[in-house]
Amino acid sequence: MIGIADAEPIPFPGFDRLILDYAELQAVMSEQRFASWRTALASVMGIYAITDMRDGxxxxxxxxxxxxxxxxxxxxxxxxxxxxxxLKSLTPSTFRFSLLRVFDPSTPASVVDAAESHFKEALGTRKYGLNRN
Structure with missing residues (x-):
């Protein structure tokens, strides 16, 4: 009987190098070879961007x-x-996920809120993007 060995673990690339399409995100969140990625992502709070690659x-x-x-x-x-x-009316298969900024879990919510607001303003996501608030 021939068994299939677990896939070789894939090293986490770092928070500032992480860009995932939807299929990659699903793999990262479910496959054992990405366990170190989940550990790293579970260690931080942060601000992220989702880009619809059909229209930007x-x-x-x-x-x-x-x-x-x-x-x-x-x-x-x-x-x-x-x-x-x-996002509900869009097709997630065209989404790309990336981190804009990460924070230690002890960071006050007000600091994270201010950073989120800054990025929404800087990227124009309320006026031209997919943010309603």
Whole structure:
């Protein structure tokens, strides 16, 4: 009998080098070879961008408080939209996920909120993108 060995672990590339399409996000959140990635993403809160590669529109979101990046992105991997109204009508297979800034879990929520607001303003995601707030 021939068995298939577990896939070789893939080293985490670092927070500032992480760009995933939707299929890659699903793999990262479910496959054993990406366990170190989930550990790293679970260790930080942060601000992330989702870009719809069909038209370039972006959504800026945050994971803070009791929720870390791994938890938040796991929701996207399952639903495709994470509960965000503007994303629900789109096809997640064209989404690209990236981190804009990471924070230590002890960072006050007000600091994370200010950073999220800054990126929404800087990238114009309220006026031209996929953020409603």
């Amino acid at each position: 529109r972006q959504y800026v979101g945050k994971a803070d408080g009791a929720q870390n990046i791994c938890q938040r992105w796991s929701e996207y991997a399952v639903t495709g939209h994470g509960g965000n109204i503007e």
